[in-house]
Amino acid sequence: MLRTSFAAILLAGSMLSPLAALAGQAPFAASTPDIPISHKDRVYAAEQFSNTVSVSDPVDNKLLGVIKLGDPQPGNLSPLYKGQVLVHGMGFSPDHKTLAVVSIGSNSVTFIDTATNAVKHTTYVGRSPHEAFFTPDGKEVWVTVRGEDYISVIDASTFEEKTRIKVAPGPGMQIFSPDGKYGYICSSFNPDVAVVTVADHQIVGHVKQASPFCPNIAASADGKQVWFTLKDVGKTQVFNAEAPFDLIKTLDTGPITNHVNLVVNKNGSFAYVTVGGLNEVKVFRTDNFDQVATIPVGNLPHGIWPSGDGTRIYVGLENADQFAVIDTLTNKVIANIPIGQAPQAVAYVPNAVPQGDGMQNLVPLGTAGDAAHLKLATKGDKDKKQSTSVTLFNQGLTQVLQASVTGLDPKKPYVLALSDNANGSGPLEGLASFMTNPAGSAIVNTVGPIRQIVEAKHKDERRYLVVATALDGKPDSVVQVQAD
Missing domain, CATH: 2.130.10.10 (YVTN repeat-like/Quinoprotein amine dehydrogenase)
Incomplete structure (x- = not known):
């Protein structure tokens, strides 16, 4: 009986322990x-x-x-x-x-x-x-x-x-x-x-x-x-x-x-x-x-x-x-x-x-574990150091896109957009407008068949995610481009 009680005390974290x-x-x-x-x-x-x-x-x-x-x-x-x-x-x-x-x-x-x-x-x-x-x-x-x-x-x-x-x-x-x-x-x-x-x-x-x-x-x-x-x-x-x-x-x-x-x-x-x-x-x-x-x-x-x-x-x-x-x-x-x-x-x-x-x-x-992961880096960064992580959560034919955007100017308007080119050149299609917080970051969400677009097998069908400054609510100058 005494042995059992002592063991129970030890298992419970007794005051006898030096770490108690x-x-x-x-x-x-x-x-x-x-x-x-x-x-x-x-x-x-x-x-x-x-x-x-x-x-x-x-x-x-x-x-x-x-x-x-x-x-x-x-x-x-x-x-x-x-x-x-x-x-x-x-x-x-x-x-x-x-x-x-x-x-x-x-x-x-x-x-x-x-x-x-x-x-x-x-x-x-x-x-x-x-x-x-x-x-x-x-x-x-x-x-x-x-x-x-x-x-x-x-x-x-x-x-x-x-x-x-x-x-x-x-x-x-x-x-x-x-x-x-x-x-x-x-x-x-x-x-x-x-x-x-x-x-x-x-x-x-x-x-x-x-x-x-x-x-x-x-x-x-x-x-x-x-x-x-x-x-x-x-x-x-x-x-x-x-x-x-x-x-x-x-x-x-x-x-x-x-x-x-x-x-x-x-x-x-x-x-x-x-x-x-x-x-x-x-x-x-x-x-x-x-x-x-x-x-x-x-x-x-x-x-x-x-x-x-x-x-x-x-x-x-x-x-x-x-x-x-x-x-x-x-x-x-x-x-x-x-x-x-x-x-x-x-x-x-x-x-x-x-x-x-x-x-x-x-x-x-099941499908709750199905997601694609991308990253964006500052345009012109040869090392492609990650600034923004993007996840495309599978919802069937569409995905919920969530971007953890960092490395931007604080309290400024930006647009997450699609570009026809990896370097962000050419016309841009806006996906979601957002305002950065005082730390120059933001969480951005949108929904659509985005995975099929950014992972298209044919080069002429593929498009790329970018972050651009906003001008009158529309994408202007590209500041971040898809790094993978």
């Missing part, structure tokens, strides 16, 4: 024992263009299958369509039994049983929700309704909206202090983080953002810091998790700074930031904010989440349809996992499948 003080991974408290990686764990990604949730085993770094929440285009254009559209956000319950998956286009939160991959309920909320997360006591789910001006508070037992918390228009994401006292809500439309008491839903503090566009926020396991990213200006900011919620640090992280997450391991405490425009993850110490690593990961890193013991961190590559798996002790990519189209939010759920193989209700990746 380092235990506890966000979003849980530092006192929460680390959970070693096992076949019971699952890694999930919300995939925007295939409308799927991928499910992977972290031991083998292997895709097990996907949960199909909807159809790709054009199936989801029907007025009788009942599936989800633009599967994007993701959170999970403190007991590790439930995923909350947000679909932007269908204004929904889908609750999924992690053990069986079955949909338990779908709750519809206001316009264009972005992210959802459970309160630390597991009683509520807060959903940022980014297309409006409130947080939808859902009862986690009934899945019904119980109240709304009024905030500035465009709330981006919320996360909670590990003790469950505060909710921290950053904004995608206003330069303001609101701090709200979980017990009574009252705003008790504000933090000024350096720009209006925050997509992601994370709270440290020790309850001392909150980190949030600013996608439009390429910065990451840190503030005090307790009143007066004062700003501690502003870091220049790079164009299309996407998500941030926090890791504690035997080397210390670190923040991992995905920088989409550089195709990198940057790693910072949380004590002195020194950058300790830059990790090349692949095209357009977006969501990021650590394992239950902090030894690995999983990065969704939006323009590569993959997970990049990073060993946090060496800060090296140790594996890649093919997943669905345009992964956004990522979640690692320890002990998600306590019994059985967890393969119920999964389907193969």
